[in-house]
Amino acid sequence: MVPERSTRRRLLATVAGVGSALLAGCQGDGDATTATTGTTATTETTATTTTRGPTTTGETTTEETTERTTAEQPDYEATARDLIARLDAGEWERARELVAPSVRPQLTTNQLANAWLGLVGQKGPYRGVADATREPGGVVVLSLSLDRRDHDARVTVDDGGEVIGLRFPPGEYEPPAYADRAAFSERSVTVEDDDCTLAGTLTVPTGDGPVPGVVLVHGSGAHDRNQAVGPNRPFQDLAWGLATRGVAVLRYEKENRACRMPPADQTIDEVVVDDAVAAAEVLGAAEGVRADATFVAGHSLGGAATPRILEQAPDVAGGAMLAAPSRTATTLVVEQVEHVLSLDGDLDGDDQSRLETVREEVERVEDGDVTDGELVLNYPGAWWRTLLAYDQVATARGRSRPLALFQGGRDYQVDPEADLDRWREALPAATVHEYPSLNHFLQPGQGPSTNAGYTFFDNVAEDLVDDLAAWVDRQA
Structure with a gap:
């Protein structure tokens, strides 16, 4: 059966070229600058200074809050590294399994293959992660060591430990060395x-x-x-x-x-x-x-x-x-x-x-x-x-x-x-x-x-x- 014209247009849109931004990930709750990275739950005791209502003495007291336990946090970097390892192994479906179900429909195994093969095809075989840094919003920046030219991967991981963003920045133009x-x-x-x-x-x-x-x-x-x-x-x-x-x-x-x-x-x-x-x-x-x-x-x-x-x-x-x-x-x-x-x-x-x-x-x-x-x-x-x-x-x-x-x-x-x-x-x-x-x-x-x-x-x-x-x- 021939699809209706509107359906045909939707199908054709999925065949269009894949850009370097595969998912526009955005961390919802939480502040990465204070979130604890790791799988071990942490506890913290904080002291707060409280000014009580008006008194004749203007007394200010310090009282200790009750101990509170923060939610267990995922290992953002480990998830990002795992994603890259699966891509390098050509395990496209296993790589996709790391993606959050809410955004998985936006990302096919073919798009993952397209992006990764495009990267290593132009930059050379992958040799490992040279460096890793954390940014706000659950973003992990991995500096990928590649044979011809190193390149960054930006992986966004949510507080549930699932990937909600993957981007390979394209880089900037440089004149060729053979031009004087x-x-x-x-x-x-x-x-x-x-x-x-x-x-x-x-x-x-x-x-x-x-x-x-x-x-x-x-x-x-x-x-x-x-x-x-x-x-x-x-x-x-x-x-x-x-x-x-x-x-x-x-x-x-x-x-x-x-x-x-x-x-x-x-x-x-x-x-x-x-x-x-x-x-x-x-x-x-x-x-x-x-x-x-x-x-x-x-x-x-x-x-x-x-x-x-x-x-x-x-x-x-x-x-x-x-x-x-x-x-x-x-x-x-x-x-x-x-x-x-x-x-x-x-x-x-x-x-x-x-x-x-x-x-x-x-x-x-x-x-x-x-x-x-x-x-x-x-x-x-x-x-x-x-x-x-x-x-x-x-x-x-x-x-x-x-x-x-x-x-x-x-x-x-x-x-x-x-x-x-x-x-x-x-x-x-x-x-x-x-x-x-x-x-x-x-x-x-x-x-x-x-x-x-x-x-x-x-x-x-x-x-x-x-x-x-x-x-x-x-x-x-």
């Missing part, structure tokens, strides 16, 4: 669309010019010029890294973020292609940039759209396709959802129901049973319609200008085998670079990639930046 800030300058530019002005940043190497240049083209979603995801700024990493290596870079705000776009107007050309073509014109006319050596480098959807951008921009010298899908978006979305729902090793009944709902929505899209203004799986019908009508492989095959492919081996959004094999077959002359440890956002790691992993800070891999800069130099 003294090697380039930046200035503001604008990219003019027919009815929208897009703010941008042009990053230009210092020293003698002119130099080759690259326009960075976003993936799907409403992105800023850095294509920021959580604390990560992959386009800033690329811009600063390439400029350090002698390549100018233009990055700009995506139109569906910068300006109001009615859903029915959000075609692939309006959202991606037209603005990239306009940005390439701005880059080619910029002081210090070679007009005959401008390139586009598209990520994800931007990579798939790169052949179409070249088709519309005859002066662009070539295109780099980063994590670019060769198969249809409807095929990819089902695979992506199934991957995320399977992270705990089990597609249970609820997971199967969610996946079936996605398949039903995909079938509607493929059958053309949606209007241009209708949102389906968070994207307008116009976006789906024009994306399915576009054959990126055939378009790329018809281009004579150089193309290069850059693909991570841990990318669950673009299959490093199925998608890359189609590109190889269609483009035997294309340069292909593979990076076994990189995820979809071109960051190094290990183990399965997860969408929660994108919420933890890291930089684009240096070897990819080196390879992209070298490819541009060879083509220029």
